[in-house]
Amino acid sequence: MGLPRYYRDHSSAVGILSLMARFLLLFCGVLGGLFAIEMLKPVQEAVIQPFTGLLAALSTAIILPFDDTVIAQGRILRDATTGFAVSIEAGCNGVEAAIVLIAGIVAFPASVKHKIIAILAGFFFVQALNLVRIISLFYLGQWNHTVFEWFHLYLWPALIMLDVLVVFAIYLQWLGKQNPEVTPA
Secondary structure: OOOHHHHHOOOOHHHHHHHHHHHHHHHHHHHHHHHHHHOOOHHHHHHHHHHHHHHHHHHHHHHOOOOEEEEEOOOOEEEEOOOOOOEOOOOOOHHHHHHHHHHHHHHHOOOHHHHHHHHHHHHHHHHHHHHHHHHHHHHHHOOOOHHHHHHHHHHHHHHHHHHHHOOOOOHHHHHHHHHEEEOOO
């Protein structure tokens, strides 16, 4: 089995360990930096809260052809008939999961072009699954509060992070196909 061209000069055990240390340090640095930026009040007000409201509006737009009793009020998804509502809060808008994915993509050695493509596609896939999550929780909450809590607190967070891991793995596989040249190990 050969190594990608990037690793040609780092094929020794020490070289691979230094690459892993570089990835880990860069990943943690980018992760911490992006989380710090996300928590800034101006960023929350100008980016995160409007984005969260957009998620509620998109969820409503997806549901409306099948259920005309749903309405979006800011970041709240409400059933006009029953009054049941879910509020999309920080940690439930997929931004944190996207930050983890972005940190992994940025930390892994690749061209800027490949990183930008991966970040855009990855953000789309994380948010697509997050819309499924929001809609499913909206209906689960109307059906059974205990099941809603279990899905909300345990199952969906794990599935969203698994989505991040799968998207990152697909990115790594895609990178390998972009640079098919290998050298013997």
